[in-house]
Amino acid sequence: MRVLVTGYNGQLGFDLVRRLELLGIDCKGVDIQDFDLTQEADVMNYIRDYAPDTVVHCAAFTAVDRAEEARELCFAVNVTGTENVAKACQAIGARLMYFSTDYVFKGEGDQAFEIDEPYDAQGYYGLTKALGEVKVREYVDRHFIVRISWVFGANGNNFVKTMLRLGQEKTELTVVADQIGSPTYTYDLCFLLTDMLQSEKYGTYHASNEGICSWADFATAIMQEAGLSCQVRPVTSDQYPTKAVRPKNSRLSKRSLDEAGFKRLPTWQDALKRYLQELG
Template sequence: MKLLVTGYTGQLGYDVVREGKKRGIHIDGVSRSELDITNQANVNHYIQASRPDAIIHCAAYTAVDKAEDDKESCWETNVLGTKYMAKAAKEIDAKFMYISTDYVFDGKGEEPFKEADTPDPIGYYGQTKYEGENAIKEIVDKYFIVRISWVFGVNGSNFVKTMLRLSETKDELNVVGDQYGSPTYTFDLARLIIDMIQTDKYGIYHASNEGFCTWADFAK
């Protein structure tokens, strides 16, 4: 099986490629400098040339707060880029895995969200990721949509690294204590993703580590 992973320089893409190689799978990671997913001609040429059996689409615009002021870039990457990748995958009959997010939900209520719950994003980032999901469902037959939450890993930037860095220079940190989530280690997530992509169990999945806490608990 030949796999292609977009967003290779990000924390999840990095671990997915590492996990695949560890298992002896033919897996290639591609970064933005090698493949501009917002350029349809570039995407088509790359996918036709590499012809993977499956694509794991980790590349995304993930600056949640910045997205509100940078809507054009966010839309181009998360919606148009996803559409271009999906269409290219369809052309070569490749499986397609789209890494989505818990931000497709409004965050209300006191129960964990289930796959069948209706998305209702309240921010622009979440809206673009949900539009990406809809595009996948329209274009691709063999798709996995994997919603993840509060991801942290060795590569890239994340909440854990930020807290550790700030703790070196500050005596006190103020972190919100009324938002709950499931911190998820990219090393664990990568193993699940590689397991899943080798099956034909298509559909929508929520993938996180067990348990939940607030951002303040996580910081502690």
């Protein structure tokens, strides 16, 4: 296997390259300094030259609130950029792994969403990630689409790092309690992803750590685990307005993972403990 990983400077791409290297798999991580996803010819030339048999496309415009204003750039990276990668994979016969999000769904009710739930994104970022999925399916038959949620990893910024910082600066924090989902630790996710890459079980999957919580529950657990005395005060989404509307229900069904015989991730509480040790 020869794997090209985009988004190497980000959370997931960085950890995935680390895991592939540990397994002795021939791989290379690239980011915007190697080529800009929005430039079709650059993407095609780079991928043709490196000649991977698999591209793992972690790069994306991930600033959910900024996406509401920077629509053109968000579309260029998440839709056109993904189309460029998918076309290059098609041209050289490579497989493609793409990451999507719980934000492609409207997120009502309290049931877990199956993989074939119709898209109904609330925000622009979610819409572009859904359109990216469409491009992957259009150009590359041998694809994995993995929808993940609430990602945290060693490299880059995320909710846990923000809570650790604010928890040291403040005595009380308000955090939304009416958005329910599952955090995803990139370290754990990468075990699943490398299992997938070593299989031919193509298709769409949902993957996150086991168990559900609200952002306020997650923040409370972070403070407790880190030994911070900062109090987390639960609020509603209405009391904490953001530019992008987020789904209230981000529960993702793992049925397709189970049916394909892939192992689920550990619980988010267990992942959080190990993540704080990793951060040191």
